Structure formats: C-alpha cells, structure tokens
Amino acid sequence: MVNAFGTIQFKEMPSIASTGVVVGPVEKESFFADSFDEILELENEKEESYEQANSRFIEKACTIAVQQGREQMENIDVFIGGDLINQLSPTNFAARKLAIPFLGVFSACASSMESLILGSLLLESGNAKSILAGASSHHPATERQFRYPIEYGAQKPGSAQWTVTAAGFALLQKHAKNAPIITHATIGRVVDGGQKNPLHMGAAMAPAARDTIERHLKNTNSSMADYDVIMTGDLGKIGLNILKEMFQDEDSGVILQDAGAQFYGENSFFNSGASGAGCSAAVFFSYMYDQLKNGVFSRVLLVATGALLSPLTFQQGETIPCIAHAIECRMEKRG
Amino acid sequence: MITSLITSFIVGGLICVIGQILMDGFKLTPAHTLSTLVVSGSILDGIGLYEPLIDFAGAGATIPITSFGNSLTHGALAEAEKHGLIGVLTGMFEVTSSGISAAILFGVIGAFIFQKRNTTY
Amino acid sequence: MKKILYISLVLLLLTACSNEREEAIYPAEEAPQLEEILNKQDTINGYRSVLNDEDILVAIDIKRMKRFNKEKIEKNLKKQLEEKFPDKEILVTGDLKVRWELEKVMDNQLNTEKLSETIEEIKSLSKEET
Amino acid sequence: MDQKQFDKIVDKQTPKAPLFVNMLKAFLVGGIICTVGQLITFFYIRFFPFTERTAANPTVATMVFIAMILTGTGLYKKISQFGGAGSAVPVTGFGNAVISASIEHKSEGYVLGIGGNMFKLAGSVIVFGVLSAFFVALIKTILVKMGVVSW
Known part of the structure; x- marks a missing residue:
C-alpha cells in the first residue's frame, strides 16, 4: 500500500531467499571481498566487448543466486534488473539467455533497490512466487560511456569515484526459511541539489538520500537509533560526510554508513570510494545479507542512490538530478 | 648540449x-x-614570438601542444606572405602537422596491436 | 622532487659558466679578415667556419640566453660578412646540424673537390624550412 | 535546508585540489617529457639529415609512437594521474587521447569504431588549431596590407 509519501508496507513479508554476487578482479581489493560469491579473474575475456562482459557477470550472478536458493531457473517467474549502459543492453542481453519474463529498470545506481521494490510488490500481490532482482555495473563499460576511454590519462580529483565491476542479484520468495524479510520500502523522489560536477557524484546524490531517509523515518514512525545500520549505496567518503552533516543528528555519525565509502577501504587510488549500480547491489546482497542472516544486524535500512545524468545532459550544462530508493530489511527468528 | x-x-x-x-x-x-x-600557440606565432621560443628552448617548445597551433599558423602565414589574402585560404589547405599524421597512424596500429586488458589500479 | 630541481639548477649554473669559446676556421690560413669579424661577436660562444672560393659557411654557437634573437643575430652577422666579402656566397647559421657537419669537414680534412660538394649539401640542408 | 546551506556543506567537505603540488608535479613530468623530446631531437640531428627546425617533425612522430606504447600498456594513465597537465599538454597527451579512443572503439569495427571515434577527444584541438591559425593569419595579413605591421 503506497501512502502519500511513497512508503510501502509489506504485509506478506517477502524475503530474500538467496543472493549471488559476482565481481571483477579489481574488487579483490575490496573490504567486502570475503563476502562475495565469486571473483572473476578477467574483467572481459579476449575478443569480448565490455558490454558482453557485463552480461556475463549478470548471468553468473543470477545462476549463483538461483543455485543457492535451491531453485531451478525455469521456476523463476520474473527477472528484474538494471545497469548503467545505454538502453540497459547488458541486462537485456543477459535476459535473452536466461529466458525468464523480464522487466528492465533504470534509476542509475539506485536500480538495485528499485528492482527489489518491484519484485517485492509482485510477491505481495501474489502474482509471482520466485523473483530474481538486482543490478550490475561494469567499470570499463560505464567509464567509456560516461567519461573517457579507459586508457586516456585524465587526472581524477579527490571527489571522483570508481565504478565497480560487479553484479548482485537476489532471489525473492515469500516466507523463505531463515531469510531476511523486507518490511518496508520507500520510493524515492527525484531531488536536485544543483550540483553540476560529474566527478563529484557524492555531493549530487546526498540530498536525494537525505530526502528518502527522512521520509522513510517519518512514515514508519521511527528514528535513526531504531536501526542497526542505515546504509547508503554509493555516496563515497565525501558524499557520506556531506549527508552526515546535513542530518546533524547525534545518531547519524555511527548509524549512517556508505557501501561506496567502505568498498575499497582506505586505498587512496580510488579517491572518494566506489560507485555504480553494482556497488550497492554487491554490498547489500553479500555483506549486509550475511550480517542479517547471521543475526549481527536485526533491522537495517538500505538506501541505494542514483545520479540520473547522461553525458549529454552535463555537457549541456544541466544540473544532476538524483534519486534514492530505500528498503527496510529485518531478520526475525521465525518458527 | x-x-x-x-x-x-x-x-x-x-x-x-x-x-x-x-x-x-x-x-x-x-x-x-x-x-x-593551441589557440595561444597560434596567437603567439601571429605576433612572432613562438619561433624565437623554439630557437631558445628546442623541444621544450616543440613538444607541448602549443607548437601545434604554431605550426598551423606558420604554414598559413608563409602562404599569405607569398600570395596575400588568398594565400591565407590556400595556406590553410597546405599546412600539415606531423602530430596529426603520427597520431592517426599510431592510433590505428595501436588498436591493431593492443588487446583490452583488465583495468589496472 | 625538490632535490631534482636543485640539482638541475646547479647543473645549469655549472654548464653556463664552463662553456669555453671554441673557434675554428678551415682551411685555417685563409681568412684573417673573417676571423677578425667573428672574434668581435659577443653574442656567441664560438664558431666553426668553412670556406672555399665561392662560399663561406659559418656555424655560430649562440649564447643560451641570446637564442631568442637567433634570427636577428644570424642576419646581422651575415650582413657584416657580406660587406667584407661581396664576391662570396655567405651562410650564417646557429643551427646545430650545420655546426656538426662543419666539424666533420674539419676532422676529415676534406680537399677542395670533396669540400665544395659537402658545402653544397650543407647549404641545401639549411634551406629546408618547415 | 536551502540551497545556500547545502552549497556551504558541499564546499566544506570537498577537498581542494592541491594547486601548488599539482603545479610542481606538472612541471616535473612535463619537463621530463620535453627533455626526452630534446634528446630525440639531438639524435635525429646527429644521425639523419635534419636541422634543428626540421628535426621537430620526426621528434613529434617518435613521441607519439612512445605514447602509443605507454597507452597500450596502461602506463600513460598512471603517469597522467600523477602528472596532470604535465602529461596532457605535451604532444604525447594528444597521442594518448587519439590512441586510447581508437583502442577503445575497436569493438565497433575499423570504419565506424576506430575511424569514427579516433578524434572524439582530440578533435577539438585540431578544430581550434586550424580555426585560430586561419584567423590569426587573416588578421596579420590585413594588418600588413594596411601597413600597421610587417611580416
């Protein structure tokens, strides 16, 4: 049921039965590396285009998620996914191979949570039983579309972020045993903070994250302290600091975390941290999922943030509109 | 030396x-x-400062991209000096730059030779 | 990083001071007048000159900080020489290539025929402009 | 929260580019590249029939060749992250822009991919080089005709 502010409450308790996360070779460096299901040695195989490689990552992640959920691919009702490339071609091409009814979604790096929300709604309405939902990004493919060729030498400022090569997909089922459930979701509004610098995404996305978190807390009558962690997708170190300062809440300092800021640890090569649709998907569906499953966290809010720009719009001098979708996950011991 | x-x-x-x-x-x-x-290099040549700079600094002035504007302007000016105003136009089609030809040639060769590799960090 | 800067500065000073004036005319005994004019020049560190019956080639080593005015210095010297030697074709240049070529001529002690051939070659080289 | 407050926060949290350090790095890297160029120039003057002026052409071509090797092996990107403009301004940076684009777009074929995208980044340099050369030559020619300046 969508209320006036866009927060949905799920009564049927859709749960994340299993997940599959596949990352590229650079992500070996990641703080979360131990949680990933598979680390591929090759970002793109010989004679393979970056976009094809992205599709391969998606297929692998989906296969792992389905296997771990002890399901068969043909029993999956719907496949929902998105990525950052024009016309979602990598996901479309992966869907061609998977041959499951497919919904492609795009809200840039927030696609992971958007597909999860749509999947939960389909479960809630009783129209589907098993759903694959998630998102992916591929560093070279994204880089060449939004910025420069891979080998072009352009000095990156400290606010720049590194698009991760990763695909994260989750298998959603009703009442899966011993699995985190999705209780609420807040659909984001498109918020524009007036930022224009495409190499400073954290600043552009922070207002959207704030808007969504604030609305979610208000609609669910909760405060930050009620959550173990509120994790944003890919604000990066600088973006996270901006978000924390915008909240000026004493709890925000500890509870607000960011997947992108933690992704590569303190490695200064990656500047402000990680970004991309695959970043939030990979971390939420591996590390956060494990923490929930193992009972370390019992209530978390996952907020994926996306910058809705294209290379055209920022060259035309437009500001960067952003969106953030939130999902609240709980782990309860159920008989 | x-x-x-x-x-x-x-x-x-x-x-x-x-x-x-x-x-x-x-x-x-x-x-x-x-x-x-590039535009500054071209203007500097127009007021006759870039060639002395090359005499002074050698590769220090020919390697930066400013020399690209200089060589284009120099070619145009040389023609203009011979043929007047119309020389500016004809000069434009005569000037060459080794930088462009080299970049085209080695760009294609590079694409032939080098395969895509993993992103390095 | 700063070390490299310091070292290069020191090198710059050292080399700036240690440049010895190198002067040579070939064939040596030919032109006392030429030597006189060339020795007067205060903008150069040294020169090499080769001459035969028709031509005088002079390669000058212009002082580093005067190289901005290379063209002017060349023209100026050429004018002076043309006044003194109106019947000869004169080439004055600060170009390194010509200097090295003239050094080769001197080292090999070329005789008249070979010499005029080489002189023609050098002349055509320096005419090439980009 | 209004726009002004937000801009203030962004301003405060965004690290400033260390201009002086970057300038020093650019000086160093750019200087080294030009020194290598000078060495190559000497090489061409010494062993080939080039004068100081004409040696510039083969030197530039050689530098672009070196840029190709460095770009293809992924080293140029690293040099650039350190050197900034020091590696972008020399002709090797121009070569890097062209070569990286053509390696990148090989997957779309030789005509549309490499041919069509090669000057994606470096094209503006050529466009503005040619345009400014035209206007500078035009203005100077007119001024000479008017007798204001001489060639």
Whole structure:
C-alpha cells in the first residue's frame, strides 16, 4: 500500500531467499571481498566487448543466486534488473539467455533497490512466487560511456569515484526459511541539489538520500537509533560526510554508513570510494545479507542512490538530478 | 648540449604548469585546456614570438601542444606572405602537422596491436 | 622532487659558466679578415667556419640566453660578412646540424673537390624550412 | 535546508585540489617529457639529415609512437594521474587521447569504431588549431596590407 509519501508496507513479508554476487578482479581489493560469491579473474575475456562482459557477470550472478536458493531457473517467474549502459543492453542481453519474463529498470545506481521494490510488490500481490532482482555495473563499460576511454590519462580529483565491476542479484520468495524479510520500502523522489560536477557524484546524490531517509523515518514512525545500520549505496567518503552533516543528528555519525565509502577501504587510488549500480547491489546482497542472516544486524535500512545524468545532459550544462530508493530489511527468528 | 636539455626541461615544464593552472584553477576540462593552449600557440606565432621560443628552448617548445597551433599558423602565414589574402585560404589547405599524421597512424596500429586488458589500479 | 630541481639548477649554473669559446676556421690560413669579424661577436660562444672560393659557411654557437634573437643575430652577422666579402656566397647559421657537419669537414680534412660538394649539401640542408 | 546551506556543506567537505603540488608535479613530468623530446631531437640531428627546425617533425612522430606504447600498456594513465597537465599538454597527451579512443572503439569495427571515434577527444584541438591559425593569419595579413605591421 503506497501512502502519500511513497512508503510501502509489506504485509506478506517477502524475503530474500538467496543472493549471488559476482565481481571483477579489481574488487579483490575490496573490504567486502570475503563476502562475495565469486571473483572473476578477467574483467572481459579476449575478443569480448565490455558490454558482453557485463552480461556475463549478470548471468553468473543470477545462476549463483538461483543455485543457492535451491531453485531451478525455469521456476523463476520474473527477472528484474538494471545497469548503467545505454538502453540497459547488458541486462537485456543477459535476459535473452536466461529466458525468464523480464522487466528492465533504470534509476542509475539506485536500480538495485528499485528492482527489489518491484519484485517485492509482485510477491505481495501474489502474482509471482520466485523473483530474481538486482543490478550490475561494469567499470570499463560505464567509464567509456560516461567519461573517457579507459586508457586516456585524465587526472581524477579527490571527489571522483570508481565504478565497480560487479553484479548482485537476489532471489525473492515469500516466507523463505531463515531469510531476511523486507518490511518496508520507500520510493524515492527525484531531488536536485544543483550540483553540476560529474566527478563529484557524492555531493549530487546526498540530498536525494537525505530526502528518502527522512521520509522513510517519518512514515514508519521511527528514528535513526531504531536501526542497526542505515546504509547508503554509493555516496563515497565525501558524499557520506556531506549527508552526515546535513542530518546533524547525534545518531547519524555511527548509524549512517556508505557501501561506496567502505568498498575499497582506505586505498587512496580510488579517491572518494566506489560507485555504480553494482556497488550497492554487491554490498547489500553479500555483506549486509550475511550480517542479517547471521543475526549481527536485526533491522537495517538500505538506501541505494542514483545520479540520473547522461553525458549529454552535463555537457549541456544541466544540473544532476538524483534519486534514492530505500528498503527496510529485518531478520526475525521465525518458527 | 646539457644547457639545451635544461632549457627544454624548464620551458616545457612551465608550459605544462600553465596547463595545470587552467585545469585546477579555472576548472577547465582537459579538452578545453588543450584547445586554449593551441589557440595561444597560434596567437603567439601571429605576433612572432613562438619561433624565437623554439630557437631558445628546442623541444621544450616543440613538444607541448602549443607548437601545434604554431605550426598551423606558420604554414598559413608563409602562404599569405607569398600570395596575400588568398594565400591565407590556400595556406590553410597546405599546412600539415606531423602530430596529426603520427597520431592517426599510431592510433590505428595501436588498436591493431593492443588487446583490452583488465583495468589496472 | 625538490632535490631534482636543485640539482638541475646547479647543473645549469655549472654548464653556463664552463662553456669555453671554441673557434675554428678551415682551411685555417685563409681568412684573417673573417676571423677578425667573428672574434668581435659577443653574442656567441664560438664558431666553426668553412670556406672555399665561392662560399663561406659559418656555424655560430649562440649564447643560451641570446637564442631568442637567433634570427636577428644570424642576419646581422651575415650582413657584416657580406660587406667584407661581396664576391662570396655567405651562410650564417646557429643551427646545430650545420655546426656538426662543419666539424666533420674539419676532422676529415676534406680537399677542395670533396669540400665544395659537402658545402653544397650543407647549404641545401639549411634551406629546408618547415 | 536551502540551497545556500547545502552549497556551504558541499564546499566544506570537498577537498581542494592541491594547486601548488599539482603545479610542481606538472612541471616535473612535463619537463621530463620535453627533455626526452630534446634528446630525440639531438639524435635525429646527429644521425639523419635534419636541422634543428626540421628535426621537430620526426621528434613529434617518435613521441607519439612512445605514447602509443605507454597507452597500450596502461602506463600513460598512471603517469597522467600523477602528472596532470604535465602529461596532457605535451604532444604525447594528444597521442594518448587519439590512441586510447581508437583502442577503445575497436569493438565497433575499423570504419565506424576506430575511424569514427579516433578524434572524439582530440578533435577539438585540431578544430581550434586550424580555426585560430586561419584567423590569426587573416588578421596579420590585413594588418600588413594596411601597413600597421610587417611580416
């Protein structure tokens, strides 16, 4: 049921039965590396285009998620996914191979949570039983579309972020045993903070994250302290600091975390941290999922943030509109 | 010999510093910075300063992208000197730059030779 | 990083001071007048000159800080020489290539026929402009 | 929260580019590249029939060749992250822009991919080089005709 502010409450308790996360070779460096299901040695195989490689990552992640959920691919009702490339071609091409009814979604790096929300709604309405939902990004493919060729030498400022090569997909089922459930979701509004610098995404996305978190807390009558962690997708170190300062809440300092800021640890090569649709998907569906499953966290809010720009719009001098979708996950011991 | 190396180091370095100031101080993209420098090189040649700079600094002045504007303008001016106004036009079609031809040639060769690899960090 | 800067500065000073004036005319005994004019020049570190019956080639080593005015210095010297030697074709240049070529001529002690051939070659080289 | 407050926060949290350090790095890297160029120039003057002026052409071509090797092996990107404009301003940076684009777009074929995208980044340099050369030559020619300046 969508209320006036866009927060949905799920009564049927859709749960994340299993997940599959596949990352590229650079992500070996990641703080979360131990949680990933598979680390591929090759970002793109010989004679393979970056976009094809992205599709391969998606297929692998989906296969792992389905296997771990002890399901068969043909029993999956719907496949929902998105990525950052024009016309979602990598996901479309992966869907061609998977041959499951497919919904492609795009809200840039927030696609992971958007597909999860749509999947939960389909479960809630009783129209589907098993759903694959998630998102992916591929560093070279994204880089060449939004910025420069891979080998072009352009000095990156400290606010720049590194698009991760990763695909994260989750298998959603009703009442899966011993699995985190999705209780609420807040659909984001498109918020524009007036930022224009495409190499400073954290600043552009922070207002959207704030808007969504604030609305979610208000609609669910909760405060930050009620959550173990509120994790944003890919604000990066600088973006996270901006978000924390915008909240000026004493709890925000500890509870607000960011997947992108933690992704590569303190490695200064990656500047402000990680970004991309695959970043939030990979971390939420591996590390956060494990923490929930193992009972370390019992209530978390996952907020994926996306910058809705294209290379055209920022060259035309437009500001960067952003969106953030939130999902609240709980782990309860159920008989 | 050594003085030549040092002057080319200093002059070439200083031109790059100007580029860095344009990029960091004036927040220009690399493409804007390089275009600005090319136009400055061309203007400097117009007022007759770039050739003396090459005499002074050698590669320190011919290697930076400013020399690209210089060589284009120089070609146009040489024709203009011979044929007047119409020479400006004909000169434009005669000027060449080894930089462009080399970049085209090695660009294609490079694409032939090099495969895509993993992103390095 | 700063070390490299210091070292290069020191090198610059050292080399700037240690340049010895190198002067040579080939064939040596030919032209006392030429030597007189060339020795007067204060903008150069040294020169090499080769001459035969028709031509005088002079390669000058212009002082580093005067190289901005290379063209002017060349023209100026050429004018002076043309006044003194109106019947000869004169080439004055600060170009390194010509200097090295003239050094080769001197080292090999070329005789008249070979010499005029080489002189023609050098002349055509320096005419090439980009 | 209004726009002004937000801009203030962004301003405060965003690290400033270390201009002086970057300038020093650019000076160093740019200087080294130009010194290598000077060495190559000497090489061409010494062993080939080039004068100081004409040696510039083969030197530039050689530098672009070196840029190709460095770009293809992924080293140029690293040099650039350190050197900034120091590696972008020399002709090697121009070569890097062209070569990286053509390696990148090989997957779309030789005509549309490499041919069509090669000057994606470096094209503006050529466009503005040619345009400014035209206007500078035009203005100077007119001024000479008017007798204001001489060639």
